[in-house]
Amino acid sequence: MSNNRRKPASFRVEEVEIVTPPPSAPPPGQALSEPPAKVPGLPELRKGIAWGSLFLAAATGLVGIAAAIWFDALIKDLLARDDWIGWAAIGLLGIVLFALLMIVLREVAGLLRLRRLGLLRHEADSAMRQDDKKLAVDVTHRLKQLYHRRQDMAWGLQRLSEHENDIMNASELMLLDERTLVAPLDAPARAIVADAAKRVSVVTAVSPAALVDMMFVAAENLRMLRKLATLYGARPGTLSLMRLARMVISHIVLTGGIALGDDVIQQVIGHGLTARLSARLGEGVFNGALTTRIGIAAIDVCRPLPYIEAKRPRFRELVAEVAGLS
Numbered sequence: 001m002s003n004n005r006r007k008p009a010s011f012r013v014e015e016v017e018i019v020t021p022p023p024s025a026p027p028p029g030q031a032l033s034e035p036p037a038k039v040p041g042l043p044e045l046r047k048g049i050a051w052g053s054l055f056l057a058a059a060t061g062l063v064g065i066a067a068a069i070w071f072d073a074l075i076k077d078l079l080a081r082d083d084w085i086g087w088a089a090i091g092l093l094g095i096v097l098f099a100l101l102m103i104v105l106r107e108v109a110g111l112l113r114l115r116r117l118g119l120l121r122h123e124a125d126s127a128m129r130q131d132d133k134k135l136a137v138d139v140t141h142r143l144k145q146l147y148h149r150r151q152d153m154a155w156g157l158q159r160l161s162e163h164e165n166d167i168m169n170a171s172e173l174m175l176l177d178e179r180t181l182v183a184p185l186d187a188p189a190r191a192i193v194a195d196a197a198k199r200v201s202v203v204t205a206v207s208p209a210a211l212v213d214m215m216f217v218a219a220e221n222l223r224m225l226r227k228l229a230t231l232y233g234a235r236p237g238t239l240s241l242m243r244l245a246r247m248v249i250s251h252i253v254l255t256g257g258i259a260l261g262d263d264v265i266q267q268v269i270g271h272g273l274t275a276r277l278s279a280r281l282g283e284g285v286f287n288g289a290l291t292t293r294i295g296i297a298a299i300d301v302c303r304p305l306p307y308i309e310a311k312r313p314r315f316r317e318l319v320a321e322v323a324g325l326s
Helices: 051-081 084-130 133-147 151-166 170-206 210-232 238-255 262-269 271-276 279-302 315-322
Strands: none
Touching: 051 084, 084 133, 084 170, 084 210, 084 238, 084 279, 133 151, 133 170, 151 170, 170 210, 170 279, 170 315, 210 238, 210 279, 238 279, 279 315
């Protein structure tokens, strides 16, 4: 036999370079393991001491301590006199403190009444959108509490009490509330706005001083806001009147109705009459239109129910009425 053995094949093992893949980016929401590198050229921000806040806090505390010391010394001096002057002064001091307490309570009550109107309007709107009969009944009950002491609302309250139990739908109950209680107040509210706008227009047209114009317009608008809030059941004090003014301005800005240019006035009263108006008369018409816009916004803010069946006052119609063109 021939020896035909095959020689084993030689294998060459090549070196394979193992490349490590770069680290993948972390998924969204997962923090990096290493902090990011600092951007060169930007100084590191350090949180320092709020010196202004520290100054105001210290100054407020110092004034409070000084007032307490003065009050304590005043009481001791008055009691030490033990005569009619001291006792009269103590009596007057008690009247001052009692009056101050009543003023604070009145302001708090005014703020609460203003807040109640906003809550009623919001819940009435929710009751209609969700067809929530229970919430609608609750809104109706609170409306009756709001107006139960007013003689001018007696007929509406009686009519509401006669028919509210016959209605099974939330929207229909809110509609009945509007017809019997809120809608009768819309006409006097419209008259209040129109009268205020007319006074502003006349005084602005005849007044020779711009400062007098500004003061009168501001005072008349605040007076109009107080009348409207009282009509709808708020009876605001000083602080609540300021809050109402801020709410009205915010409402005007959000609804995009603050722009009252010459084009708006011309569309309302006509191009020909606008061209013949003098500068003072034109300024009076413009201020009257601005007061009208503020009054419409105040009605929207103070009205305890949204507009369901009743129509919202239209700006152009009121301006035309103020200008005597309706």
